[in-house]
Structures are given as structure tokens and as C-alpha cells.
Amino acid sequence: MLQVIINGLLIGGVYSLVAVGITMIHGVMKIVNFAQGDFLAMGLYFTYAMYSLMPQGSLPYWLLVPVGAAMYLAGCIFFSSTIKKVIGKGDSNYILLTIGLSYIIQNLIQLIFGPDFKSVAVSEQLRNGAIALGSVSLSTARVIAFAAAAVFAVFVNWFLSSTDIGRAMRATSENRVVAESLGIKTGTVFITAFAMGTVFAGISGLLISPIFLLSPKVGAQFSTIAMSAMVLGGLGNIKGALVGGLIIGLVESLASSYAGVLLAQAAINVVLMLVLIFRPYGLFGKEGRAS
């Protein structure tokens, strides 16, 4: 039982990171990115491609900077070519657009890498290594992923509260018109927020690359996970998303060990449905009117 809970929390840390990305995007530009999971899949495949160039048995974590940079670039390209044009144009536009993007990414991956499952060829030590701690054993890869996600969470907090662009982001998410009238360049804020959201998804992909198998459609499940965590924490609430991610990890882990792996996905979605029905503004969100 304790083992299950700890496993859930460890993977939940990574889910938190994905959720922070999607929440950041939603907070600033009021767009729910239905392609967030596919950005994660992109991160996974970038890692896969770059790792094959590295010497045998090296750690995939060295790729943090190149994968992050590639994702930042991809985020900028996606934003300025498509997303920019649907900001503030109503819900159905961005829903359709990001679903379209999700299909493009999925199938481009399939075109390039093929439809079959792949795995990043990390060393046995990393894949199966575990730290024994009393009666529980912690998988090394999961612990590293969790720690890295925690570092990023702290970074996001610092970024939003102490840097100019971070403060501008918060101002924009409060009220775009007022922010603009105060001289904040919302265009820059938008593109930074979107690219950062993409980077977080990509980095999460890198962090879970030793644990998960790669397939072009892997993104769909992470999209629902990210959205569940975001809704659970309250739309646009970064700290809520962090907690939401942990809860989703926990739910998934409990469900897959007590009801079977097949039903784990369904369990996450049931939680999402219940939250939507009973607490649509999240566990911590205040009752407000969504525009």
C-alpha cells in the first residue's frame, strides 16, 4: 500500500510539471491546449533521437538543455504560426485548432519514427535500479524525475514572482486589457508563456523517457492527465495544478494496482468527470464566472 502511494506520488510529480505547462498557457491566454500531451510525446521522441547520438549507457538527463531548446523553438513556431490567431476568438476555435495540431504532431511522429513501440536505450541501472528504503523500494528513474520536477516547480514559482516577464504574465492573466494599458507587451508575454508551457511538457517527456515506452499516440493519455490535473487544481491556478498532478498520480497508481492497469486510464477520467460535475472550479478554485 505504502509502495503504491509512493509510486503514485513520484510519477505524480512529473504529471504536475505537465499540468503546470498547460495551466500556464491557459492562465495567460485563456486557451486550453488539447495538444499538451503531444508536446510531451515530442519531448520523448526528441530524447529518443538525440540519445541515439550519445555514447552507449550515458544518462539521458544531459539532454535537458538541447531538448528544452528544441521544445522552446517548436513552441515559438506553433504559437506564431497558429495559436496566435485564435487568442480571444472564442472557445470552439482554439479547441478545434489544438486538436488539429495534436493530430498533425501524432502523425508526423508516426511518419518519421513509425507506428511501433520504441524505448530509449538507457542503461539497465537506470531502468531497473531502485533505492531500498525500509520496506519500500524507490525506482531511481522515478526519484530523479520527481526531484527534477520539484526543482522546476520551485523555478516556476520564482519565475512568476520575481522576474519582470513572470510578473507581466501574472498581470496579463488577471486582466489582459489593463495589463496592456499599463504598457505590458502582451504579445511577448503570450509567446513566452506558450513556449514555456511547451518546454515543460517536453522536459516531462525527457524525465519519463527511462520509464515509458514510446508510441506516436502516447500523447493522448498525457493530454487527459494534464487537463485532469489542471481542472482539479482550478483553471489557471499554478499551485493547484501542482497538487492536482500529485493527486492524479496517486489515483492512477491506486487504480492500476487495485482495479487493473486497463482501468487506470478510466479511473483518471472518472475523477475528472466527478470534479467537473461537483467542483468545476477545482479543489481550490473560487466560484467565478468563466467567460
Place this chain on the structure above:
Amino acid sequence: MIKNIFSLTSIKKHPVALIFILICLIFPFVISRTYLTRVLMEVFFFAALGNAWNIIGGYGKQTSWASSTFFSIGAYTSIMLFAGSGQAGGKIIPALGISPWLSVWLGVAIAILFAVVIGWPCFRFRGVFFSIATIACTTIWRQLLIYYERFTGGSLGLTFKIRSGNTLWGLHFDTDIPFYFVAFIWMIFTTLVIMYIDSHKLGYYLRAICEDQDAAESLGMKSRNVKLQAFIISSAIMAFTGMLYVFKTGFADPNTLASQDMSVRIGIVAILGGMGTIWGPTVGALITIPLLELSNAYLQGFGGGGAGWALYGLLIVVMVLFKPNGIVSIIDDIKARFVSKKAVGGDNVA
């Protein structure tokens, strides 16, 4: 209303539609290749599904990705009550052979129940909640279909035992042509439903709510009820189409019928053709379904079949960015230009 549609004025109003109907009627007798008949039948099914999506997604502007859920509810209910449940192991429901024309109503009822469960809580709020809920619902439903093997046959799905003979009651024909007309009539019926909604209370209410929900509510419209009504009609049509589709193809499996891909494909039909228009889904189906067949035929070896779907994604993105009102709006643009030129010419003569 029926009288109106078959009157002379409506023929004058929709000359292209009439030509299309005539072509469809004689098509299977003129073209002897059964493959083309089958493609056109697929077009009819997806036009019907697109019409259903259009009610909530186009007129209501509430993007639903739960289409495949309703579709597969209709399909599974009918096939289960006809051919029994589960393939391996113990069969819970024996092969009852109940006519699809009876069992479909159970499917429709279940679909409506699902629609209420998703719609009632979500239509309290504006925004994206509804779309997220529909995706969640689709995932849950597909997982349940795969999990409860004894009912649904798991990921293998359900198939009919060999059927033979021509019977409308059991909905089986030895050739494709009778089914072609069943599908055709169903598509025409759904189009009539759209026409009716378009020019009656529900359509006006939906448009008003899309334009300005506050204003509409201040005039006494209960936006939640109106949206729910649209969603219910949409889900019922999808469940009915599911029944027809599964009796045509002869098997139901969760990974095609209940997948998110199916929902998106149904959505694209309406998005491409033109959301919130009468003929949009029909036009969209006429373009996307043959396109998918072509890409299946020629791009199969290319990247494991991913190319066709990448193209679909690209189509959505392009349509949303450049022509949010779909192909029908392009036709309207051309028509408008033509008409205005004529008007200018008339002035000159005068």
C-alpha cells in the same frame, strides 16, 4: 414542414441539392463498381453523423468529442441484442435475434442518458468544461468496452454469425444496393432534421445564445436547457446511425467505433463543410471520406498510415485559421460575388 420542403420554392432554393439527390438515386444502377457504391454509402453515414454533430457543435458552438461514444452505444446495443454478447468464455446475453428496429430505441435511450449526464452539469458553465468532459467520457466508455469482455468481446469486439437472405426487419441484404438506400434515406432524414432546426425555435435560440448569452438569457431563454436539448437530439441521431452502421459492416470493435479518432473524424466532416450550415456536413462528408479512402489506398505504405491523419489535422488547422465557416462559405462567397456583379450590371443598363 414536409410540404414546404417538397414544394417548388424549396427546389428553386436548393437546385444543387436536388441534382445531388438525383445523382445519388441513380448512382448504384449506372456505376457497376460496388467499391464506389460502398464509398458513397460511407459518405451517407458520415454525413448523417456530421449532421448530428452540427446541431451541438455547429449551431450550439459546444465542441463535442463524445460522438464516438453515442455512435458505439447505438452500435453495441443493437448487435448485442441481435447476436448475443461476448465471444470467448461465458455468454451473458444469448443470441436473441431482436430486430434492430426495436433494439435501436434502447440504444437511443442509453445515448440520451449519457448526453444528459455529460450535458446537465457542464452546460451550467460557459467555456471549455464541456469539451473536456466529452473527451473524458469517450475515454471511460472505450476502456469499459474493452474491460467488460464478457459483455462486449473486449478489444476484439462483437461480430454477427453468418447471416443470409434479404430482410428489412433483420436489416440484412445480400447485395449492397438496398443498404445503400437505407443509408441514403437516413442521411436525407437527418438533413431534414437540420433544416427543421435551422428554421425553427431551437435553431434561433441556439444562434441567439451563441451571439450573446447574457442578452439571450435576459430575454428568458434558458441556455442550459436549450443546449441540452440540442445535445440530446444530436446524441440520439448518432446512436441510430451507429445501429445502421454496425448492421452494414457486421462487426463492432472498440478501437475503431469508440475511439477518439472516430469522434474527430465526425467533427471534421462538419468543420470542413461548414459549421452551423444545412449542407455543410454533407459537403464535408463528400470530400473527407473519399479523401481518406484515397490516402488509405495510396499512402498506406508511407509511414504506417499516418499520412492520412496528418492531412486531417492539417485540414482542421487550415479551416479554423482561414475559413472558419467551411467550404459552404466559399461557395456562398462566389455566389455573392456573382450576384453582386449581376446587380451592378443591371444598374448600368438602367
